[in-house]
Amino acid sequence: MNRSLRALTLIAVLAACEAPVYDTILRGGQVLDGTGSPAREADVAIRVGRVAAIGDLSRAEAEDTIDARGLYVSPGFIDTHSHAGPGLATAGLSHGEPLLAQGLTTVVVNPDGGGPVDLGEQRTALEEDGLGVNVAQLVPHGSIRERIVGREDRAPSGEELDRMRELVRAGMEAGAWGLSSGTFYTPGSYSENSELVELGRVVAGFGGFYTSHIRDESNYTIGVVAAVDEVIEVGREAGITAVVTHIKALGPPVWGASAEIVARIADARAEGLSIYADQYPYLASATGLSAALIPRWAEAGGGDAFRARVDDPGIRARIREAMVENLARRGGADRIQFRRFVADPSIEGRLLSELAAERGADPVDLSLELILQGGPSIVSFNMSEEDLLMLMTREWTMTSSDGDLPLFGVGVPHPRSYGAFARKIAKYVFEDEVMTLEAAIRSMTGLPAEVMGMTDRGTIAKGKVADLVVFSGDFRDNATFTEPHQLSSGVVHLFVNGEAAILDGEFTGTRAGRVLARGDR
Numbered sequence: 014m015n016r017s018l019r020a021l022t023l024i025a026v027l028a029a030c031e032a033p034v035y036d037t038i039l040r041g042g043q044v045l046d047g048t049g050s051p052a053r054e055a056d057v058a059i060r061v062g063r064v065a066a067i068g069d070l071s072r073a074e075a076e077d078t079i080d081a082r083g084l085y086v087s088p089g090f091i092d093t094h095s096h097a098g099p100g101l102a103t104a105g106l107s108h109g110e111p112l113l114a115q116g117l118t119t120v121v122v123n124p125d126g127g128g129p130v131d132l133g134e135q136r137t138a139l140e141e142d143g144l145g146v147n148v149a150q151l152v153p154h155g156s157i158r159e160r161i162v163g164r165e166d167r168a169p170s171g172e173e174l175d176r177m178r179e180l181v182r183a184g185m186e187a188g189a190w191g192l193s194s195g196t197f198y199t200p201g202s203y204s205e206n207s208e209l210v211e212l213g214r215v216v217a218g219f220g221g222f223y224t225s226h227i228r229d230e231s232n233y234t235i236g237v238v239a240a241v242d243e244v245i246e247v248g249r250e251a252g253i254t255a256v257v258t259h260i261k262a263l264g265p266p267v268w269g270a271s272a273e274i275v276a277r278i279a280d281a282r283a284e285g286l287s288i289y290a291d292q293y294p295y296l297a298s299a300t301g302l303s304a305a306l307i308p309r310w311a312e313a314g315g316g317d318a319f320r321a322r323v324d325d326p327g328i329r330a331r332i333r334e335a336m337v338e339n340l341a342r343r344g345g346a347d348r349i350q351f352r353r354f355v356a357d358p359s360i361e362g363r364l365l366s367e368l369a370a371e372r373g374a375d376p377v378d379l380s381l382e383l384i385l386q387g388g389p390s391i392v393s394f395n396m397s398e399e400d401l402l403m404l405m406t407r408e409w410t411m412t413s414s415d416g417d418l419p420l421f422g423v424g425v426p427h428p429r430s431y432g433a434f435a436r437k438i439a440k441y442v443f444e445d446e447v448m449t450l451e452a453a454i455r456s457m458t459g460l461p462a463e464v465m466g467m468t469d470r471g472t473i474a475k476g477k478v479a480d481l482v483v484f485s486g487d488f489r490d491n492a493t494f495t496e497p498h499q500l501s502s503g504v505v506h507l508f509v510n511g512e513a514a515i516l517d518g519e520f521t522g523t524r525a526g527r528v529l530a531r532g533d534r
């Protein structure tokens with residue numbers, strides 16, 4: 014090719030660039046950009062996995078055009094508290110379809126201080142079979158504490174605390190977005206808050222955040238308000254963004270406490286601290302029967318130590334006494350439903366009160382017996398709608414599911430695993446109108462991205478990664494407490510990293526998700 018011909022070719026290429034051809038254009042949808050700004054009709058163009066243009070693109074061309082008229086176009090949802098990590102690392106579940114059907118494109122795993130200490134290994138396991146959604150990892154405090162201090166009820170020595178710091182640092186260097194704790198659970202509950210402040214400082218040095226299942230969501234020990242104060246203290250002392258995860262007032266004795274919780278967080282924010290919460294939109298929580306009823310002192314030292322205490326009649330009586338109180342705290346045996354019990358699946362889905370009546374047993378004695386057989390997981394109906402709404406409608410409350418990725422049809426899981434994000438929009442926006450669609454979408458997208466420091470996702474803007482969900486006005490959860498294994502419906506199209514995972518309501522089978530490392534762009 015001679016020089017002038019080459020120049021002409023170059024001019025032709027440049028001319029072609031002026032009228033760009035996009036990979037995909039979503040035409041005419043109501044765009045909710047994730048910032049809380051009012052929805053507006055616009056076209057959204059995707060090129061090479063990113064949002065390339067927004068606005069009137071009627072003259073632009075694309076390989077694929079999607080008619081989004083009459084539909085909403087939102088950033089893909091981010092689940093800030095997900096137990097889907099183990100499921101996503103399982104070959105038959107890594108597609109994450111129950112998550113995609115809720116509009117999720119990113120889930121944050123290793124919550125409550127639990128999950129693997131070695132995040133590099135977890136990343137390999139997650140990516141092995143391809144991921145349907147993106148995954149952001151947290152460093153789990155409880156697992157690190159267990160590695161270094163075991164299940165002992167004591168403070169770490171100075172040298173042990175240094176080793177914990179090293180493991181936290183290693184997790185952050187492996188790409189984690191923050192630190193999770195579960196100071197309600199064993200062994201996290203054996204930590205003084207100062208330990209979390211120390212480890213929070215390490216995470217703050219990386220620009221990460223702290224999220225905690227607080228020490229007490231009820232009136233078990235220090236009380237829910239003091240437990241919220243602990244998170245605020247970590248935020249203040251460690252200079253870190255701190256999140257009260259799945260915020261709630263658990264159990265009739267503390268119903269109404271949301272007003273004081275909100276005041277505490279509002280004061281902290283007014284002080285300039287970076288404090289947030291996340292919430293799932295249900296009046297029932299889920300946990301283990303043991304975590305709900307057994308006092309932490311009885312669990313110190315692990316399973317054998319626990320069984321030895323139960324075998325001692327005097328100690329057993331004290332454990333039983335605490336269990337009676339803890340069951341009352343949760344509103345009684347007809348507010349506990351069995352979720353999964355490997356030793357006897359026939360009890361799954363039934364109420365503790367029903368099973369106790371059928372067996373002519375006292376609910377507390379029956380519970381202890383089941384716990385000694387391995388312990389069922391439970392759904393616990395323990396919240397009030399007033400508290401739920403008070404906490405939901407705060408500008409600093411993100412959306413979460415706290416769900417996992419159940420084997421389809423196995424057990425009777427909490428419906429949040431299939432429906433949390435859809436339910437918030439279907440029930441609380443469309444049906445009850447307690448918040449605007451724009452505010453609900455922000456709580457699922459722009460707000461979590463801001464809290465996590467995830468700068469390239471969470472909003473629809475030129476240059477952002479094309480994680481997009483297109484849903485209809487019929488978006489809804491279908492999972493119930495008795496029939497939970499039902500996908501949400503109403504997501505018409507879903508893009509993960511610019512690749513279609515759902516098109517025209519059908520899964521494409523694409524696994525375009527990846528493990529997102531903090532600092533990657």
Ligand SMILES: [Zn+2]
Pocket residue numbers: 124125226259415
């Ligand atoms: Zn939790």
